Amino acid sequence: MLTASHTVERATHGKIPAKWIALALGLFLTAFFLTGTHRTLIALLSIISKRGVTLFSPAGIQGFCTDLQQLASTNILQVLTLAASLYITLQTFCIPGTIALNAAIGALIGTTLGVPLAVILGTIGACCCYLLSTIFGAKLADAVDLRLMKGKGVPKLRAAVQRYRSDLLVYILFLRLTPVLPNWLVNLASPVVGVPLKTFALATFIGIIPQSYFSVRFGSAVVAAAQQRYATATSAAAGSSSGAGGHSGAPAAEALPAIVTRADQIFLFLVAVLIVVVARLKKRFSGAAATPSHNAVE
Numbered sequence: 001m002l003t004a005s006h007t008v009e010r011a012t013h014g015k016i017p018a019k020w021i022a023l024a025l026g027l028f029l030t031a032f033f034l035t036g037t038h039r040t041l042i043a044l045l046s047i048i049s050k051r052g053v054t055l056f057s058p059a060g061i062q063g064f065c066t067d068l069q070q071l072a073s074t075n076i077l078q079v080l081t082l083a084a085s086l087y088i089t090l091q092t093f094c095i096p097g098t099i100a101l102n103a104a105i106g107a108l109i110g111t112t113l114g115v116p117l118a119v120i121l122g123t124i125g126a127c128c129c130y131l132l133s134t135i136f137g138a139k140l141a142d143a144v145d146l147r148l149m150k151g152k153g154v155p156k157l158r159a160a161v162q163r164y165r166s167d168l169l170v171y172i173l174f175l176r177l178t179p180v181l182p183n184w185l186v187n188l189a190s191p192v193v194g195v196p197l198k199t200f201a202l203a204t205f206i207g208i209i210p211q212s213y214f215s216v217r218f219g220s221a222v223v224a225a226a227q228q229r230y231a232t233a234t235s236a237a238a239g240s241s242s243g244a245g246g247h248s249g250a251p252a253a254e255a256l257p258a259i260v261t262r263a264d265q266i267f268l269f270l271v272a273v274l275i276v277v278v279a280r281l282k283k284r285f286s287g288a289a290a291t292p293s294h295n296a297v298e
Contacts, residue, residue, distance in 0.1 A: 032085065040078040043071055055100035058218070058259055064100055065107035065222045072108050080108060084121055091125020092132055094144065094184035098122065099215045099259065106219030114220065118212040123205045129187035130200055141188040153185045158193040169199050170279040176207020177272040210268055211260075218259045 032038060047067045055064060072079035087101045102122075106114040133141055138154075145153040164171040172195060175186050190200050 028085070031081070036075070037078045037081045037085065040071065040075060040082050044068065044079075044082065047071065055097050061100045061103050061218070061259070062222045065104050065219045066226060068104045069107050069223060076108065080105075083108070084117075087118075087121040088125040088128060091122065091187070092128040094129060094188065098125070102212055102215035103219030103222070103259070106216035106221075107223045108219075111213070111217050111220045114216040115209070115213050118216050119205060119209055122208045122212060123201060126183075126187050126204045126208075127197065127201050129184075130191055130197060133188045134191045138192045141185075141192045144188055145185065148182075149185065153181065154189045154192065157181060157185060157189050161193045161195060167279050167283065168195060169203050170275060172200060172203035173207045173275060174272050176203060177210065177268050177275070210264075210271070214260045214264050 044067075055061060068079060068083075083101055083104055087098060089095070090097045090101070102114075102118045105118050108114070109117070141154055142151070145151055160171065161168065172186065172190070175181050176183070191197070
């Protein structure tokens with residue numbers, strides 16, 4: 001006999017026809033080659049291999065942003081297409097590196113345009129991961145969970161989803177804002193434990209805005225600092241050549257800003273707590289309004 005939870009989980013395991021997957025893959029590869037993005041990818045891989053750029057430290061991300069901006073000086077469309085393709089691919093297969101790509105987007109187009117693009121790409125990538133898990137079922141989520149969290153992640157998320165079923169949007173939003181559970185687990189296990197795609201997508205879209213802003217802001221700040229250093233060095237060189245006996249020195253290296261500051265962490269915590277408090281108060285007041293008073297009954 002199937003329980004209600006099993007019924008919910010089975011209902012989420014709809015199969016996507018293989019022809020649609022093949023069509024999407026074909027369109028992607030066609031656009032990839034027609035736009036010349038494959039050449040940009042080769043150039044970027046060459047840059048990374050020569051300089052040994054790492055995408056897991058602020059200094060490495062700074063170098064990555066600088067190299068990518070130089071590459072984009074002649075073909076910004078290809079670089080943005082590549083960044084978007086890599087972003088969705090990394091998110092789909094739960095591969096780390098989206099923070100570096102967020103920073104790269106900020107370096108290429110700034111914070112104002114970069115944040116919306118990063119949020120849209122992050123939501124699409126997370127939904128692709130959700131659909132990937134839907135296709136392969138619980139085996140994929142369980143296998144990854146067993147390898148990375150010793151099999152404790154999926155049961156924990158399943159229990160929490162059943163507990164907060166009436167406030168599922170708030171709970172998934174809370175997970176996006178806090179490090180309670182890793183994002184890869186939320187992406188992979190949500191269809192397995194019965195989180196609807198619409199709820200998942202909306203909570204993801206809203207919840208990743210702060211983190212996207214922080215990393216995009218970092219990339220934009222890196223470019224601004226590099227431009228400031230270049231302007232200072234150019235001005236100093238001009239003054240040295242025009243003035244007799246002028247003293248010229250290299251500009252002092254500025255301290256690298258943190259991607260997420262302590263103030264950012266406190267802000268995220270307060271927002272998450274506020275969301276939970278508002279949701280509980282709303283639930284309490286709506287329950288009180290639905291309960292008739294003794295005077296009304298009499």
